[in-house]
Amino acid sequence: MNHVKTTHTSARTLDFSNVVGDIRGGVVSFLVAVPLCLGIALASGAPLFSGIIAGIVGGLVVGLFSRSALSISGPEAGLIVVTLAAIESLGSFPAFLLATCLAGLIQVGLGYLRAGSISNFFPSSVIKGMLAGIGVILIIKQIPHLVGYDADSAEEISLFQPEGFNILNQFRMALEQLNGVAVLIAALSLIILLLWERPVFKQHALLKNIPGALVVVVLGIGINGLVSAIAPAFALKGNHLVQLPVAESFSGFFGLFTWPDFDQWNNPQVYASALSIALVASLEALLAIEASDQLDPLKRKTPTNAELKAQGIGNLVSGLIGGIPLTSVIVRSSVSINAGARTKLAALLHGTLLLVCVIALPSVLNQIPWAALASILLITGYKLARISIFKQLYNEGIDKFIPFVATVVAILLTDLLTGIALGMLVALFFILRENYRNxxxxxxxxxxxxxxxxxxxxxxxxxxxxxxxxxxxxxxxxxxxxxxxxxxxxxxxxxxxxxxxxxxxxxxxxxxxxxxxxxxxxxxxxxxxxxxxxxxxxxxxxxxxx
The missing domain is CATH 3.30.750.24 (STAS domain)
Known part of the structure; x- marks a missing residue:
C-alpha cells in the first residue's frame, strides 16, 4: 500500500531533477500541438482559436490537476466526429460550449462514481474499429484541402446525405477548383511526413527531436512566401490560409474568447451532446492514459478516477472560455516522453508556450497554408486506419474482424456513438456465441x-x-x-x-x-x-x- 501511495504522489509533484528532459519534451510537444490544434478545430467545424484554447487548457489546467506524470492533454482527432455532430445539431457554437461545460461536469461525476475502469468493458476490436473509422473520416475530409478547396462545405462529414452536399460532390467541386500551389505544398508535405517515419530520420541524433509537423508547417509558409514574392497572383491567400483573430492589444486578447450560451440550459439536445462528448472524451482519455503509463520508463501508474476528474475540470474550463473538448493525447504524450520528459513540467511548459505563441505570434500562425495542415491530418488518419490494422484483426479471427469492420462501417454511415453501439452489439453476439460453444x-x-x-x-x-x-x-x-x-x-x-x-x-x-x-x-x-x-x-x- 505504501508503495502505491508513493508512486501516485510522485506523479502529482514536480521533480526538478529532470528539468532538461522536461523542457525538451515540453518544447517538442508544443511544436506538434500548434498545427494539430488548428487542424482539429478546422476538421471539427469550430473556430480555429477554439483549438488553441483547448490546447492551452489541456496543458495548464489539466496539467495542474492530473496525477499523471507524462500525459499531455488537448484537442484530439478522436473527438472530431462528436464535436462536429454536436455543433451541427445545436446550430450555434456558444450552445456547443455549454454542452462542453456540462460534459466536463459529467466527467467529474464519473470520477467520483469511480468509473475509471469503464474502458475495460469495451472489446479491443470495437476500440480499434472506432479509431480506424475516425482515421478514414479524417482522410476523406482532408482530400479537398490538399488540392486547395477550402470552402466551408469541405467540413461536412457524412458520406451520404439525402439532400444537398455529399462526399462525391465535395470531390467534384475540389477538382474544379484545383490550386497548383496548394497541390505542391501538399505533395511535398506528404513526402516529408512519410520520410520522417523512416528509421534514418527517427534515429538521427538531431532530426529525431524535430517533429515532422513543424517541418511541414515551416515548408508551407516558405513555399507560399516564395511564390508571393515571385508571382503574387498565384500565392495562397484568404481562406487558403489560417485565419486566427489578431488582438491589437493585450486587453483586446481577452475579447477574442467566446462564452457559452447559458440561455440554452433547457435545450434537451445540449444534454444529449454533453453526454456524447463526456463518454467519448472519457474513453479516449482512459485509453491514452493506459498507453502513456506503458511508455513511462519509471512505470508509474495513473489513478484513472482522478484522471477523469482532471479531464472534467479541463473540459469545464475549456467550454467556459471558448475552447473545443479536450482529452489526453497519446501522440503528444509519446513525443514528449521520447524527447526526455519525466514529469508533468513538460505538460505545463507545453501549455505555457501555446499561450505565449497565440498572444505574441498570431500573424505567423496566419501564414500557415491549409494544405500543410491537411497533410498532417491525413497522415494522422492513415496511422489510425492503416492496412496493417485490418490485416491484424483479420488474422485474429472473424470474432475480432467482423465487430471491427462493423464498427468502422457503422461510424462512416451514421455517427461515432451509433457506430460504437452497433459494433458493441456485433461483438456481444460473438462473445455469447463463443460462450455457448465453449x-x-x-x-x-x-x-x-x-x-x-x-x-x-x-x-x-x-x-x-x-x-x-x-x-x-x-x-x-x-x-x-x-x-x-x-x-x-x-x-x-x-x-x-x-x-x-x-x-x-x-x-x-x-x-x-x-x-x-x-x-x-x-x-x-x-x-x-x-x-x-x-x-x-x-x-x-x-x-x-x-
Missing part, C-alpha cells in the same frame, strides 16, 4: 461394454448454456456412463446446475450411471467437499446394487 466439451470412449461420455464443463457456464445442456443430456443413450467434470469451472449458473440435477431421475429410469468428478459450482452456496464425496459414493453404491 460451455462444455464432450469426450466419448468405450470401457468394456458400456459407453462412457465425459462432459467437461468450461470455466464460466452461464444460463445461455442451458438449452445446449438439455439437448446433450436428452441425446445420451441408455445404459451409458456419464461423467460430468466441473474441475475447471469457476462458475456454473444455477439453471444449468438444476438441469443436471433434474437429469438424475431420468438417468435412473434409463439405467444411466451419472458421476460427478466435482460438484458444479453455481451462484448458490458452495457445497463442502466432504458432502460432495459422500454423495458421489452413495450414488455409486446405488448403481452397483442395481
Amino acid at each position: 460451455a462444455h466439451r464432450i469426450h466419448v470412449f468405450q470401457n468394456g461394454e458400456k459407453e462412457h461420455i465425459r462432459i467437461s464443463m468450461g470455466d464460466y457456464v452461464s444460463f445461455l448454456s442451458k438449452a445446449s445442456m438439455v439437448k446433450l443430456l436428452t441425446s445420451i443413450p441408455d445404459n451409458a456412463v456419464v461423467e460430468i467434470d466441473s474441475s475447471q469451472s469457476s462458475y456454473i449458473d444455477s439453471d444449468v446446475m438444476n438441469t443436471i440435477y433434474n437429469f438424475r431421475e431420468t438417468a435412473l429410469k434409463r439405467n444411466i450411471q451419472l458421476v460427478f468428478l466435482r460438484e458444479p459450482i453455481s451462484d448458490h452456496k458452495p457445497i463442502p467437499e466432504s458432502i460432495i464425496a459422500k454423495r458421489n459414493r452413495h450414488l455409486r453404491e446405488i448403481e452397483q446394487m442395481k
Whole structure:
C-alpha cells in the first residue's frame, strides 16, 4: 500500500531533477500541438482559436490537476466526429460550449462514481474499429484541402446525405477548383511526413527531436512566401490560409474568447451532446492514459478516477472560455516522453508556450497554408486506419474482424456513438456465441461394454448454456456412463446446475450411471467437499446394487 501511495504522489509533484528532459519534451510537444490544434478545430467545424484554447487548457489546467506524470492533454482527432455532430445539431457554437461545460461536469461525476475502469468493458476490436473509422473520416475530409478547396462545405462529414452536399460532390467541386500551389505544398508535405517515419530520420541524433509537423508547417509558409514574392497572383491567400483573430492589444486578447450560451440550459439536445462528448472524451482519455503509463520508463501508474476528474475540470474550463473538448493525447504524450520528459513540467511548459505563441505570434500562425495542415491530418488518419490494422484483426479471427469492420462501417454511415453501439452489439453476439460453444466439451470412449461420455464443463457456464445442456443430456443413450467434470469451472449458473440435477431421475429410469468428478459450482452456496464425496459414493453404491 505504501508503495502505491508513493508512486501516485510522485506523479502529482514536480521533480526538478529532470528539468532538461522536461523542457525538451515540453518544447517538442508544443511544436506538434500548434498545427494539430488548428487542424482539429478546422476538421471539427469550430473556430480555429477554439483549438488553441483547448490546447492551452489541456496543458495548464489539466496539467495542474492530473496525477499523471507524462500525459499531455488537448484537442484530439478522436473527438472530431462528436464535436462536429454536436455543433451541427445545436446550430450555434456558444450552445456547443455549454454542452462542453456540462460534459466536463459529467466527467467529474464519473470520477467520483469511480468509473475509471469503464474502458475495460469495451472489446479491443470495437476500440480499434472506432479509431480506424475516425482515421478514414479524417482522410476523406482532408482530400479537398490538399488540392486547395477550402470552402466551408469541405467540413461536412457524412458520406451520404439525402439532400444537398455529399462526399462525391465535395470531390467534384475540389477538382474544379484545383490550386497548383496548394497541390505542391501538399505533395511535398506528404513526402516529408512519410520520410520522417523512416528509421534514418527517427534515429538521427538531431532530426529525431524535430517533429515532422513543424517541418511541414515551416515548408508551407516558405513555399507560399516564395511564390508571393515571385508571382503574387498565384500565392495562397484568404481562406487558403489560417485565419486566427489578431488582438491589437493585450486587453483586446481577452475579447477574442467566446462564452457559452447559458440561455440554452433547457435545450434537451445540449444534454444529449454533453453526454456524447463526456463518454467519448472519457474513453479516449482512459485509453491514452493506459498507453502513456506503458511508455513511462519509471512505470508509474495513473489513478484513472482522478484522471477523469482532471479531464472534467479541463473540459469545464475549456467550454467556459471558448475552447473545443479536450482529452489526453497519446501522440503528444509519446513525443514528449521520447524527447526526455519525466514529469508533468513538460505538460505545463507545453501549455505555457501555446499561450505565449497565440498572444505574441498570431500573424505567423496566419501564414500557415491549409494544405500543410491537411497533410498532417491525413497522415494522422492513415496511422489510425492503416492496412496493417485490418490485416491484424483479420488474422485474429472473424470474432475480432467482423465487430471491427462493423464498427468502422457503422461510424462512416451514421455517427461515432451509433457506430460504437452497433459494433458493441456485433461483438456481444460473438462473445455469447463463443460462450455457448465453449460451455462444455464432450469426450466419448468405450470401457468394456458400456459407453462412457465425459462432459467437461468450461470455466464460466452461464444460463445461455442451458438449452445446449438439455439437448446433450436428452441425446445420451441408455445404459451409458456419464461423467460430468466441473474441475475447471469457476462458475456454473444455477439453471444449468438444476438441469443436471433434474437429469438424475431420468438417468435412473434409463439405467444411466451419472458421476460427478466435482460438484458444479453455481451462484448458490458452495457445497463442502466432504458432502460432495459422500454423495458421489452413495450414488455409486446405488448403481452397483442395481
